[in-house]
Amino acid sequence: MSVWTRIGALLDRLGGVLVAVSAVLLLAMVVLMGIEIGARGLLRTSTQIADEYAGYLFTWITLCCFVYAQRSDRFLRVDTLRNRLSPRRRAFADAIASLLAAALTAVLVYATGETFRASLLFNTTSLQPSQTPLYLPQIVMPVGLAVLTFAFVHSAVTSLLQALGRLPLPAAAAPQQASYE
Numbered sequence: 001m002s003v004w005t006r007i008g009a010l011l012d013r014l015g016g017v018l019v020a021v022s023a024v025l026l027l028a029m030v031v032l033m034g035i036e037i038g039a040r041g042l043l044r045t046s047t048q049i050a051d052e053y054a055g056y057l058f059t060w061i062t063l064c065c066f067v068y069a070q071r072s073d074r075f076l077r078v079d080t081l082r083n084r085l086s087p088r089r090r091a092f093a094d095a096i097a098s099l100l101a102a103a104l105t106a107v108l109v110y111a112t113g114e115t116f117r118a119s120l121l122f123n124t125t126s127l128q129p130s131q132t133p134l135y136l137p138q139i140v141m142p143v144g145l146a147v148l149t150f151a152f153v154h155s156a157v158t159s160l161l162q163a164l165g166r167l168p169l170p171a172a173a174a175p176q177q178a179s180y181e
Contacts, residue, residue: 004157008158015070025061029057029058032047035047052126056137059140059141060140063144066147067148082094092159095156095163099152101152106149108145112145116141120135
């Protein structure tokens with residue numbers, strides 16, 4: 001197994017682990033919201049943090065699932081033109097798309113990293129009663145997007161190597177039909 005293949009397998013495993021982490025975070029969010037609903041309904045009071053922390057958890061869940069979505073080819077895309085290309089040209093188009101996605105996520109890494117840095121530098125806290133130091137929930141954004149950027153770069157290089165005949169082309173997948181049951 002080549003180093004490149006091992007890196008891909010590592011990214012696949014990381015995506016699976018991050019999905020498991022997101023499931024735990026989702027469970028924590030459900031518990032937090034349940035406590036908030038119970039406190040408001042039964043005790044006529046509020047936790048004062050449920051809305052704020054549910055937002056943080058939602059963001060973390062989303063970022064945790066990005067790598068899995070990228071590695072399993074679950075991001076939304078329009079395949080009308082792509083499916084008409086030969087396998088080599090399709091691999092080349094995939095390489096270009098992955099490079100563009102990597103460039104976009106790299107910009108997002110920079111922007112969210114600067115937000116994190118500013119929050120840390122100025123010791124910014126949330127406006128909510130919790131007064132949460134904002135750098136704590138914000139660190140997940142540049143880290144998660146950096147991993148996603150790396151995953152896009154890996155996919156771009158893999159697709160380019162497939163287009164050049166250095167790696168085998170993926171088996172043609174049957175078009176997925178929408179299910180409206």
